[in-house]
Amino acid sequence: EVQLVESGGGLVQPGRSLRLSCTGSGLIFGDYAMSWVRQAPGKGLEWVGFIRSKAYGGTTEYAASVNGRFLISRDDSKSIAYLHMNRLKTEDTAVYYCTSGSRVTVFGVIMGLDYWGHGTLVTVSS
Amino acid sequence: EVVLTQSPGTLSLSPGERATLSCRASQSVSSNSLAWYQQKPGQAPRLLIYGASSRTAGIPDRFSGSGSGTDFTLTISRLAPEDFAVYYCQHYGNSLWTFGQGTKVDVK
Numbered sequence: 001e002v003q004l005v006e007s008g009g010g011l012v013q014p015g016r017s018l019r020l021s022c023t024g025s026g027l028i029f030g031d032y033a034m035s036w037v038r039q040a041p042g043k044g045l046e047w048v049g050f051i052r053s054k055a056y057g058g059t060t061e062y063a064a065s066v067n068g069r070f071l072i073s074r075d076d077s078k079s080i081a082y083l084h085m086n087r088l089k090t091e092d093t094a095v096y097y098c099t100s101g102s103r104v105t106v107f108g109v110i111m112g113l114d115y116w117g118h119g120t121l122v123t124v125s126s
Numbered sequence: 127e128v129v130l131t132q133s134p135g136t137l138s139l140s141p142g143e144r145a146t147l148s149c150r151a152s153q154s155v156s157s158n159s160l161a162w163y164q165q166k167p168g169q170a171p172r173l174l175i176y177g178a179s180s181r182t183a184g185i186p187d188r189f190s191g192s193g194s195g196t197d198f199t200l201t202i203s204r205l206a207p208e209d210f211a212v213y214y215c216q217h218y219g220n221s222l223w224t225f226g227q228g229t230k231v232d233v234k
Contacts, residue, residue: 035223037171037225044212044214044225044226044227044228045163045165045171045214045216045225045228046225047216047223047224047225050223061221061222061223063222063223064127097170097171101173101176103176105158105159105220107220109218109219109220110218111158111159111161111176111177111218112161112173112175112176112177112182112216112218113161113163113171113173113216114173114182116170116171116172117170118170119170
């Protein structure tokens with residue numbers, strides 16, 4: 001059974017940084033693209049970004065709202081994906097989900113997110 | 127960026143009724159790049175449909191997806207009690223993804 005477990009959430013002041021981790025099990029982690037999706041309290045889903053598997057170059061893509069502030073990386077030897085969040089804003093407050101999927105396009109893009117973690121809450125407030 | 131608009135915002139129906147949820151894209155998208163999710167309170171979303179019409183493993187056949195171009199539909203043929211939830215569509219492009227704002231299906 002595939003499991004994704006997020007950690008690292010908490011309360012942080014505006015302008016500061018925070019790093020989230022996503023540990024995967026039950027899958028050959030390096031074969032999978034990994035993505036982050038967030039959900040502000042009482043709101044809908046918002047895509048944050050994703051990182052392709054090394055087979056597809058390990059490249060990253062980001063939503064416009066976080067591009068230049070957030071960075072996704074991966075350590076396949078530890079089965080961990082990271083979300084480095086810099087210059088945090090109050091509007092970044094959300095539950096952050098680590099996600100992945102079992103199908104990819106020829107460009108290494110996940111076709112539907114089969115796997116979700118339980119989420120970790122990030123609160124940006126002074 | 128593709129903007130997805132879901133309608134209606136809320137759908138009030140009774141168990142056993144048919145639910146039809148709409149997802150309209152701001153520009154034509156490949157059918158291969160459209161997915162539907164179900165989310166219940168306090169839970170992570172669950173993938174129902176990918177590639178506009180392919181059901182993921184374990185999803186009951188009362189759920190079906192259709193559409194192409196800019197108009198996509200999720201149909202629940204006969205609502206079961208466990209189907210009352212929020213549903214999201216998603217476009218997964220080569221470099222940008224977007225979600226619709228969601229449709230809540232609640233009990234009439």
